[in-house]
Amino acid sequence: MEIYKTVQSLQKFVQKQKDDGLTVGFVPTMGALHEGHLSLIRLSQATCDRTICSIFVNPTQFDDPSDLEKYPRPVERDIAMLESENCHALFLPSVKEVYPDSLEATESYDFGFLEKPMEGAHRTGHFDGVAQVVNRLLEIVQATHLFMGQKDYQQFKIIDRLIELTQRPVQLVRCPIIREEDGLAMSSRNVRLNPEARAKAVHISQTLRKIKAGFGHKSIIELKKWGFEQLEQVDGMSVDYFEIVDADTLQNIDDVSESQQVIACVAVRVGGIRLIDNMLLKVH
Numbered sequence: 606m607e608i609y610k611t612v613q614s615l616q617k618f619v620q621k622q623k624d625d626g627l628t629v630g631f632v633p634t635m636g637a638l639h640e641g642h643l644s645l646i647r648l649s650q651a652t653c654d655r656t657i658c659s660i661f662v663n664p665t666q667f668d669d670p671s672d673l674e675k676y677p678r679p680v681e682r683d684i685a686m687l688e689s690e691n692c693h694a695l696f697l698p699s700v701k702e703v704y705p706d707s708l709e710a711t712e713s714y715d716f717g718f719l720e721k722p723m724e725g726a727h728r729t730g731h732f733d734g735v736a737q738v739v740n741r742l743l744e745i746v747q748a749t750h751l752f753m754g755q756k757d758y759q760q761f762k763i764i765d766r767l768i769e770l771t772q773r774p775v776q777l778v779r780c781p782i783i784r785e786e787d788g789l790a791m792s793s794r795n796v797r798l799n800p801e802a803r804a805k806a807v808h809i810s811q812t813l814r815k816i817k818a819g820f821g822h823k824s825i826i827e828l829k830k831w832g833f834e835q836l837e838q839v840d841g842m843s844v845d846y847f848e849i850v851d852a853d854t855l856q857n858i859d860d861v862s863e864s865q866q867v868i869a870c871v872a873v874r875v876g877g878i879r880l881i882d883n884m885l886l887k888v889h
């Protein structure tokens with residue numbers, strides 16, 4: 606695997622692939638890779654001729670400086686994992702390389718309601734930072750395909766809209782959530798859970814599964830209330846939100862017949878770690 610630390614060297618590599626008529630899949634990450642990331646790499650490998658992964662802990666998407674500081678950075682381990690997947694190239698830039706002038710965003714985007722609820726309401730400025738870095742990375746990498754996980758569902762919707770707004774010629778591919786054996790959605794944050802919090806975290810996916818089983822039998826209001834209470838009553842767990850929304854617009858719905866696609870989204874804090882998860886309840 607080639608490792609590029611500068612924009613110029615990476616762009617030279619990408620240009621060569623494109624000149625050869627090859628498709629280029631891009632998997633942006635913040636490192637601390639796990640099976641979830643590797644599933645994105647594998648999907649890219651299966652879809653595209655070349656796969657580029659980036660590892661960049663983007664400072665502009667953290668609203669909490671201690672979260673940024675504590676973000677795990679096991680780079681050597683990440684490189685070994687990418688090599689074992691035969692990833693073609695890793696982009697490993699410094700902050701200066703990604704933001705040569707300043708961390709201030711030069712563009713701002715109107716994502717409408719998509720950025721308002723859930724993560725948008727609980728993490729001020731988070732999606733501005735995500736949009737800023739993904740736009741910059743797409744500008745640098747010039748990939749033909751972009752692979753992003755359903756785990757960060759609202760982020761996925763924001764990036765989908767970003768691509769539409771900027772009219773970048775890149776195809777966005779949504780990759781399914783990968784779960785631990787007990788159902789916990791894989792996340793780089795899971796390694797920071799102490800054993801007690803890790804045991805409690807299993808309630809998140811269990812609750813989502815039960816909500817899915819109850820979907821269509823109980824009202825949305827009842828399901829939301831039940832889901833919230835189930836998690837809130839786990840000792841030491843606090844719920845930031847438990848929403849059941851239209852999976853396209855992220856708007857609240859009262860009646861399931863109003864929407865073609867419905868999703869349940871949740872964020873909790875347990876043992877000092879914030880975890881998110883979601884489950885599609887209705888797909889068309």
Ligand code: PAF
Nearest residue numbers: 633634635663735738757
């Ligand atoms: O989902 C992530 O890991 C990050 O938000 C992303 C898309 C790599 C941007 O920093």
